[in-house]
Amino acid sequence: MTTSITGAVTVKEAQYFVGTLRVRQREEAASRATSSLQSIQILDDSDPQALATVLDSYDTFLFDCDGVLWRGSALLPGSTRTLALLRAQGKRLFFVTNNSSKSRAEYVAKFTKLNIPVDISEIVPSSWAAAEYVRIQYPEVKKAFVIGSQGLVDELNLVGVTSLCGADQSYATRCFATESDFLSAEIDKDVTAVLCGWDLTFNFAKLSLASLYLQRKPTAAFIATNKDAFDKLADRNIPGNGCAVAALEQSVGREAVNVGKPSRWLINYLLRTYNLNPRRTLVIGDRLDTDIQLGIAGGCDTVLVGTGCTTTEDALLEQEARKVGMPTYVLSHVGAFSLSAIPSKN
Amino acid sequence: MTTSITGAVTVKEAQYFVGTLRVRQREEAASRATSSLQSIQILDDSDPQALATVLDSYDTFLFDCDGVLWRGSALLPGSTRTLALLRAQGKRLFFVTNNSSKSRAEYVAKFTKLNIPVDISEIVPSSWAAAEYVRIQYPEVKKAFVIGSQGLVDELNLVGVTSLCGADQSYATRCFATESDFLSAEIDKDVTAVLCGWDLTFNFAKLSLASLYLQRKPTAAFIATNKDAFDKLADRNIPGNGCAVAALEQSVGREAVNVGKPSRWLINYLLRTYNLNPRRTLVIGDRLDTDIQLGIAGGCDTVLVGTGCTTTEDALLEQEARKVGMPTYVLSHVGAFSLSAIPSKN
Structure with missing residues (x-):
C-alpha cells in the first residue's frame, strides 16, 4: 500500500x-x-x-x-x-x-509522474493478481462481492467480472442498526466470489455481507489481495488488509487464498x-x-x-x-x- | 448475544x-x-x-x-x-x-419482563466480567478505549473506569478517508486499556484507534468480552465479536484476554x-x-x-x-x- x-x-x-x-x-x-x-x-x-x-x-x-x-x-x-x-x-x-488499491493503469500513471519509464505488463499489483486468479481458477465467476477499492474493481472488470460493494460509498456508510437489518439484507444470487482487499471504509456491514456470500456458497472463491497485518505510516502502524481478512475468515471458519506476496x-x-x-x-x-x-x-x-x-x-x-x-x-x-x-x- | x-x-x-x-x-x-x-x-x-x-x-x-x-x-x-x-x-x-451488549441492570429488566425472578448478583454477562477483570487485574486503569455498547460502558463506569468510543455514535460514522486522517488522529494519553465487545458499528476507524492505543502502550490491558466466531440468527450466521477481536489482534500481533466463556x-x-x-x-x-x-x-x-x-x-x-x-x-x-x-x- x-x-x-x-x-x-x-x-x-x-x-x-x-x-x-x-x-x-x-x-x-x-x-x-x-x-x-x-x-x-x-x-x-x-x-x-x-x-x-x-x-x-x-x-x-x-x-x-x-x-x-x-x-x-x-x-x-x-x-x-x-x-x-x-x-x-x-x-x-x-x-x-x-497494494491492491490501484489498478495497473493507475500505477502506470504513478510511475510516469515519477519519471520512471514502465510498461503496463511490468506492473504486478495485488489487484491485478486477484483478477488473474479469478480468471484462471474460477472462469465461471461473473460477479463478485468486493471489499476494496476502485483499482481492484477495475482489474476485475477487465477480466469480465462485475462487482458489488467495492468503492460504492453506500456500503461505506451502511450500518446494520439492528439484527433485523442483518436478517433482511438482500443477497445477490449471481455473486459467486468474495474478494478482500485494502479498504479504509471496512465496516461491520461489509464484513457481514461478505460472510453471508461465503455462507451461502461454501465453494465460492474467497480471495485476499494480501494478508499483511499492518503497514508502517510514520511512527504508527495502520491495520493492514490482513485484519479484515482475519475477521472474515473467523466469521466463516474458512481461509482465504492469498494471491499477494x-x-x-x-x-x-x-x-x-x-x-x-x-x-x-x-x-x-x-x-x-x-x-x-x-x-x-x-x-x-x-x-x-x-x-x-x-x-x-x-x-x-x-x-x-x-x-x-x-x-x-x-x-x-x-x-x-x-x-x-x-x-x-x- | x-x-x-x-x-x-x-x-x-x-x-x-x-x-x-x-x-x-x-x-x-x-x-x-x-x-x-x-x-x-x-x-x-x-x-x-x-x-x-x-x-x-x-x-x-x-x-x-x-x-x-x-x-x-x-x-x-x-x-x-x-x-x-x-x-x-x-x-x-x-x-x-x-452477550456484552447489556449491563447486569439491563439484564435484570429483561428477566423481570419475562417474569423470571432474579437478583442482580446472579447475572454474569461478559460486560460485567470485563469490568471485573479490569478492576482486579488492572486497578490502575481509569480510562479505556471501548469497542462495544452502552452496557459494557456502564459496567466499566461502575468500577470507576471511563470510556472512549463505546456507544458514542460519532465513532460509528467516523471514517479515515485518507491515510493523513489516520496519521492525525488524536490519542488520549489517559487511555490504558482496550476492550473489544459486541458492536454492530465496528469499523476501520475503531479498529485503527484501538490498534493505536495498543501500539502506544504494549502492556495496556487488552480484553475481549468473548471470542465467539459467529452467532446464529435464523438461517444466517452473523459475525461474532471474535471477528473484531481477530482483526485487532492481527493488527498488533498480540492476543486479547478472553474474559467471557x-x-x-x-x-x-x-x-x-x-x-x-x-x-x-x-x-x-x-x-x-x-x-x-x-x-x-x-x-x-x-x-x-x-x-x-x-x-x-x-x-x-x-x-x-x-x-x-x-x-x-x-x-x-x-x-x-x-x-x-x-x-x-x-
Whole structure:
C-alpha cells in the first residue's frame, strides 16, 4: 500500500543498519558458529565490482515499490538510476506490490509522474493478481462481492467480472442498526466470489455481507489481495488488509487464498507466464514476510533493503525468531546498485 | 448475544435430536467401542426419577441464557418452571452470558419482563466480567478505549473506569478517508486499556484507534468480552465479536484476554468469589465452544441442550472432530428438568 512517511530514512541511516548488522554478525559468529545469519551476503555500497557481479548474476529483477523505489510520493535516492542502469543492461523488470488499491493503469500513471519509464505488463499489483486468479481458477465467476477499492474493481472488470460493494460509498456508510437489518439484507444470487482487499471504509456491514456470500456458497472463491497485518505510516502502524481478512475468515471458519506476496501461486504464475528462470531472477524488497518469502517460494535469490518497513537488523532478528527463510543479500538501499557502473567515490 | 430466531425449535424437535444421537451412539459403539461419545449420559425427558437424581447431585447451576432459557424475546418451553423448581429446592443460580451488549441492570429488566425472578448478583454477562477483570487485574486503569455498547460502558463506569468510543455514535460514522486522517488522529494519553465487545458499528476507524492505543502502550490491558466466531440468527450466521477481536489482534500481533466463556479466569473467579464447589456445580448451555468448555475449565459437570445454536448431534460431531471436551450430559431442553418433580405424562 501507499505509505506517506514523515522523517525519511537517509541512505546514511540505511548504511548504519548494515553496519550494525555486521557487528552483530561477528558477535553471532563468535558465540554461535552455526548462526544462519552467516549465510547472508552483506552487499557493500563502496564495492562497485561486487555489486556489478551481483547484477550480472540475474536476468530478471522483481522490485517491491513502496519502501524500495519510493516512500509515499517521494523517490528514494538512486532508485531511478538503478532502474535505468538495469534497462540499459537489457534486464527484465517487474514491479510487484501488495497494494491492491490501484489498478495497473493507475500505477502506470504513478510511475510516469515519477519519471520512471514502465510498461503496463511490468506492473504486478495485488489487484491485478486477484483478477488473474479469478480468471484462471474460477472462469465461471461473473460477479463478485468486493471489499476494496476502485483499482481492484477495475482489474476485475477487465477480466469480465462485475462487482458489488467495492468503492460504492453506500456500503461505506451502511450500518446494520439492528439484527433485523442483518436478517433482511438482500443477497445477490449471481455473486459467486468474495474478494478482500485494502479498504479504509471496512465496516461491520461489509464484513457481514461478505460472510453471508461465503455462507451461502461454501465453494465460492474467497480471495485476499494480501494478508499483511499492518503497514508502517510514520511512527504508527495502520491495520493492514490482513485484519479484515482475519475477521472474515473467523466469521466463516474458512481461509482465504492469498494471491499477494508471499503467495507461491503468484511467484509461480509470474515465472511461468513470463518464462523466467528462477535461478536468474532476483527479488528485491523491504519486507521479510512478503517480499523475501515470495522470492524463496519461487526459488529465487532475494535482497532485503533497509529503506522501508523496518531496519534490516530488526527484520533479521524478527526473521530469526520466527525461523522463516533468510534473504540472500542485505543492501542499504536499492540506489546502491547504480554505483556498480560508476567509480566508487568513497 | 441476543438472537431473534424465526421458526422456533419445538421440544419435540429437540427430543428428536437426542433420539438421533442415541442411534448414532449405538452405531459408534458397534464400530468403535472406545468412542468417547459413550461417556456422555443421555438424559431422558420421560424419566423423572433420573432427572431428579441429576438435580440432587448439584447445589449450583450456571445457565447460559439465549438458546437455553429463551430465544431472542421468546421463552423456551418449561425454562421458567425449571428455574422455579430449582429455587424451591434452594439451589444457587447464575446466568452466564457472552452477550456484552447489556449491563447486569439491563439484564435484570429483561428477566423481570419475562417474569423470571432474579437478583442482580446472579447475572454474569461478559460486560460485567470485563469490568471485573479490569478492576482486579488492572486497578490502575481509569480510562479505556471501548469497542462495544452502552452496557459494557456502564459496567466499566461502575468500577470507576471511563470510556472512549463505546456507544458514542460519532465513532460509528467516523471514517479515515485518507491515510493523513489516520496519521492525525488524536490519542488520549489517559487511555490504558482496550476492550473489544459486541458492536454492530465496528469499523476501520475503531479498529485503527484501538490498534493505536495498543501500539502506544504494549502492556495496556487488552480484553475481549468473548471470542465467539459467529452467532446464529435464523438461517444466517452473523459475525461474532471474535471477528473484531481477530482483526485487532492481527493488527498488533498480540492476543486479547478472553474474559467471557470459556475463559478459565471467569469460571475460577465465579467459583472463588461465591465459594462454589465445582463438583457440585452444573453448567448448562447450548454451545460446546463456550458453555461446555467453561464448565470443563472449572472442573464442573455440564449439560448440552438442543434448543440453541446447533443440534446436539451436530455439536457433538463437531466436538469429536476438534477433540475438545465432551459434555457430561445431553438433554433435549432445559424445561425437561421441571418434569423431574411431577409425574411423567407420557
